[in-house]
Amino acid sequence: MPLRPIDAIFVHPERRLYVVYYRGELWQLPRMKIDDTSWQRRQPYYGAMNALYLSSHQAINDPVLAQKLRTLNLPRALRGCALLRFEAWWETHGFKWLEDHLTTGQSPLAAHAETTGKQSTSSPSHKPNQATARAAKTDIFADMLADLSDEVMHHKL
Secondary structure, X not given: OOOOOOEEEEEEOOOOEEEEEEOXXXXXXXXXXXXXXXXXXXXXXXXXXXXXXXXXXXXXXXXHHHHHOOEEOOXXXXXOOEHHHHHHHHHHXXXXXXXXXXXXXXXXXXXXXXXXXXXXXXXXXXXXXXXXXXXXXXXXXXXXXXXXXXXXXXXXX
């Protein structure tokens, strides 16, 4: 079974738009905003592959879209690289990189890293329902991480 294709966010700097690499296919978003509304209006990308560069920010802030796209917190060295270089890296090193993260207990998910990397601050205006909402969001990413771990750790070559 081959390694599942990755979800990643690319930028087309000349046309000022995002292109999402979604499980091996390229989808152009209608504007420079990554949310579920943009995703619903996506179009196939047929432009030049050498015009796409890996976005430095892979975490998706929209909770609905974050459940659909499993973007990863990729190595800093890849940020800003061209699509073809990224694909070559993923084919060569992607499985080992994922396996290393998962076996050491680190989450490779960009959205998970985004929510766990932020320090929560206590304030008098902190309400219990905000904590519940954050916990629910974290549980979603925990499920995504569990699926990814199962897929990678039980990978058969």
